Amino acid sequence: MRESWxxxxxxxxxxxxxxxxxxxxxxxAFLVGTALLLAIFxxxxxxxxxxxxxRTADGRALTFAxxxxxxxxxxxxxxxxxxxxxxxxxRISLVVGFLAGFIAMFVGSLLGILAGxxxxxxxxxxxxVTDVLLVIPDLPLxxxxxxAIRQLNLKISPLVILILVIGLLYWTxxxxxxxxxxxxxxxxxxxxxxxxxxxxxxxxxxxxxLPQIMPLIVANTVLILSTAILIESGLAFLxxxxxxxxxxxxxxxxxxxxxxxSNGAWWFYLPPGLAIVWVSLGCVLLGNVxxxxxxxxxxxxxxxxxxxxxxxxxxxxxxxxxxxxxx
Amino acid sequence: xxxxxxxxxxxxxxxxxxxxxxxxxxxLEDVSFDVYPGQTVGLVGESGCGKTTTLxxxxxxxxxxxxxxxxxxxxxxxxxxxxxxxMREYRWKDIAIVFxxxxxxxxxxxxxxxxxxxxxxxxxxxxxxxxxxxxGELLEMVGIPKERGSQYPFQYSGGMRQRxxxxxxxxxxxxxxxxxxxxxALDVMVQAQILELLEEIQxxxxxxIVLVTHDLGVVAEMCDAVVVMYGGKVxxxxxxxxxxNAPRHPYTQKLLESFPxxxxxxxxxxxxxxxxxxxxxxxxGCRFAPRCHLRIGKCDxxxxxxxxxxxxxxxxxxxxxxxxxxxxxxx
Numbered sequence: 254m255r256e257s258w259x260x261x262x263x264x265x266x267x268x269x270x271x272x273x274x275x276x277x278x279x280x281x282a283f284l285v286g287t288a289l290l291l292a293i294f295x296x297x298x299x300x301x302x303x304x305x306x307x308r309t310a311d312g313r314a315l316t317f318a319x320x321x322x323x324x325x326x327x328x329x330x331x332x333x334x335x336x337x338x339x340x341x342x343x344r345i346s347l348v349v350g351f352l353a354g355f356i357a358m359f360v361g362s363l364l365g366i367l368a369g370x371x372x373x374x375x376x377x378x379x380x381x382v383t384d385v386l387l388v389i390p391d392l393p394l395x396x397x398x399x400x401a402i403r404q405l406n407l408k409i410s411p412l413v414i415l416i417l418v419i420g421l422l423y424w425t426x427x428x429x430x431x432x433x434x435x436x437x438x439x440x441x442x443x444x445x446x447x448x449x450x451x452x453x454x455x456x457x458x459x460x461x462x463l464p465q466i467m468p469l470i471v472a473n474t475v476l477i478l479s480t481a482i483l484i485e486s487g488l489a490f491l492x493x494x495x496x497x498x499x500x501x502x503x504x505x506x507x508x509x510x511x512x513x514x515s516n517g518a519w520w521f522y523l524p525p526g527l528a529i530v531w532v533s534l535g536c537v538l539l540g541n542v543x544x545x546x547x548x549x550x551x552x553x554x555x556x557x558x559x560x561x562x563x564x565x566x567x568x569x570x571x572x573x574x575x576x577x578x579x580x
Numbered sequence: 581x582x583x584x585x586x587x588x589x590x591x592x593x594x595x596x597x598x599x600x601x602x603x604x605x606x607x608l609e610d611v612s613f614d615v616y617p618g619q620t621v622g623l624v625g626e627s628g629c630g631k632t633t634t635l636x637x638x639x640x641x642x643x644x645x646x647x648x649x650x651x652x653x654x655x656x657x658x659x660x661x662x663x664x665x666x667m668r669e670y671r672w673k674d675i676a677i678v679f680x681x682x683x684x685x686x687x688x689x690x691x692x693x694x695x696x697x698x699x700x701x702x703x704x705x706x707x708x709x710x711x712x713x714x715x716g717e718l719l720e721m722v723g724i725p726k727e728r729g730s731q732y733p734f735q736y737s738g739g740m741r742q743r744x745x746x747x748x749x750x751x752x753x754x755x756x757x758x759x760x761x762x763x764x765a766l767d768v769m770v771q772a773q774i775l776e777l778l779e780e781i782q783x784x785x786x787x788x789i790v791l792v793t794h795d796l797g798v799v800a801e802m803c804d805a806v807v808v809m810y811g812g813k814v815x816x817x818x819x820x821x822x823x824x825n826a827p828r829h830p831y832t833q834k835l836l837e838s839f840p841x842x843x844x845x846x847x848x849x850x851x852x853x854x855x856x857x858x859x860x861x862x863x864x865g866c867r868f869a870p871r872c873h874l875r876i877g878k879c880d881x882x883x884x885x886x887x888x889x890x891x892x893x894x895x896x897x898x899x900x901x902x903x904x905x906x907x908x909x910x911x
Binding site: 372373441442443445446447448449450451452453456460461464465 | 685698703
């Protein structure tokens with residue numbers, strides 16, 4: 254892992270070269286990339302706001318119009334444009350998923366480092382809390398929490414509640430992963446050396462431990478993102494989203510509530526469903542590939558990274574000598 | 581020597597609590613020795629006899645399950661009574677260490693120069709520009725071109741890594757340097773270079789060195805005093821001449837016999853039958869007794885104290901009792 258992280262730091266283009274050879278990773282990057290573009294450029298890609306009712310020439314709302322009648326994806330029961338809802342829903346789904354994922358990653362890494370590095374009662378406490386959270390099924394727990402917090406009428410946007418609940422409950426796997434890595438790294442001799450030069454805990458964690466587990470955290474974050482998006486969709490489908498800012502999950506909830514299925518309006522429920530699959534599949538593919546590339550234990554010999562760096566530097570040396578001879 | 585010692589280790593004992601089988605490993609017991617300014621003291625003994633643990637106990641770098649007792653005076657300060665924060669001030673600035681196996685002691689993802697710089701800037705005693713210049717100086721001092729400071733440890737050869745570690749150890753101009761088997765895993769030529777480098781640096785900077793090794797040839801060449809350790813205790817302690825020419829402890833005698841002598845080449849080398857005792861199951865008497873060829877009845881029941889056989893020459897063996905009164909090394 255450390256060598257490949259070195260590789261990443263030394264030469265992003267080298268990293269890209271390796272990455273490019275992996276088809277799954279490319280597909281994942283494409284899926285995630287297109288979803289991001291859709292979210293960013295939603296206003297440019299749609300001709301009508303998602304909350305605007307599409308009307309026929311005589312002023313009546315155009316409800317349940319199939320794609321053949323209106324726009325690329327038809328309209329829903331209230332005559333709202335589905336394509337526009339999918340495009341703008343991408344913003345909500347991705348923002349909630351990403352923010353929740355980043356919070357989960359941050360909390361998980363922090364707790365994992367604390368538990369692994371300090372050990373003793375800190376470790377015991379954090380790991381017992383982790384165990385408890387792992388045992389309780391995620392979705393029901395989050396469902397109850399989100400619903401309960403909304404009952405409090407705290408005047409917090411429902412999306413913020415979603416982000417916080419997912420982020421603050423979904424760090425357990427990251428924490429365990431990070432802890433196990435920290436446990437092995439802190440026994441390495443360069444950490445003892447860092448202590449011998451008089452470094453404090455903060456310095457050791459920042460300069461010697463964090464850089465070593467960073468690749469792991471990066472790969473894990475991408476995987477966490479996919480789960481966060483899925484959970485957000487699940488909660489929104491169950492009616493806990495923000496109806497004024499519909500995400501893909503909220504759209505599914507609407508479609509279900511308003512009998513899209515019995516009306517045969519497949520254009521209402523298929524697009525958001527496929528969009529969710531699109532993004533989470535992309536994140537999983539991307540995450541797996543990153544994990545593989547950054548974690549040598551999954552690929553092969555740990556010297557592979559070194560060898561790659563060496564061959565890259567040799568190649569560049571050759572190139573420069575060629576240039577010299579040509580010049 | 582009339583000077584006051586730089587480091588006085590007195591009755592240093594270190595236990596490790598092994599929670600897994602609820603045992604106590606007595607890694608060190610009653611270790612005492614002195615290090616004078618500018619002197620080189622050799623710590624010799626078999627693997628697992630407590631050489632490295634002695635160094636780590638002095639620096640207080642042991643894992644949390646270790647219990648250290650006794651006194652370690654650096655000048656007049658007892659390092660074992662300091663708080664962790666105060667102790668940090670002594671590390672590297674006063675006592676630096678070259679670890680066993682330089683590859684592992686260097687962080688693989690940091691440039692070597694950066695890591696040496698880390699030792700300097702951690703104290704905040706220098707601006708980063710001056711620290712950079714100092715890193716260059718240090719690297720040149722150990723014979724590494726300063727441009728190579730921007731490389732990573734894996735781009736160094738084994739000998740260079742060890743040199744880099746020595747450069748790092750000198751970063752804060754310590755007065756005492758611990759060298760924990762600095763030549764392990766290096767080939768003979770590089771070993772000689774590293775030892776030469778250490779000697780040269782000692783001459784130039786006048787620092788005291790505690791050298792951990794099991795190479796008696798190195799000890800004979802470099803050290804002024806020798807501490808022979810066995811099973812966590814000091815077996816014999818004295819000047820290098822005394823130890824090599826008139827060893828009094830059976831273990832030291834055997835150890836010297838088992839080392840090849842170019843002056844008297846023989847067909848085979850002597851060895852000491854048996855293995856060092858397990859630290860969790862130490863024999864009740866002398867720790868060397870089970871392997872000792874001169875064992876007497878007392879050895880199995882009573883642990884021998886250190887006898888002063890000559891002024892400044894101590895050995896822990898019951899056979900010496902008749903000749904001398906027992907006395908601990910004079911403080």
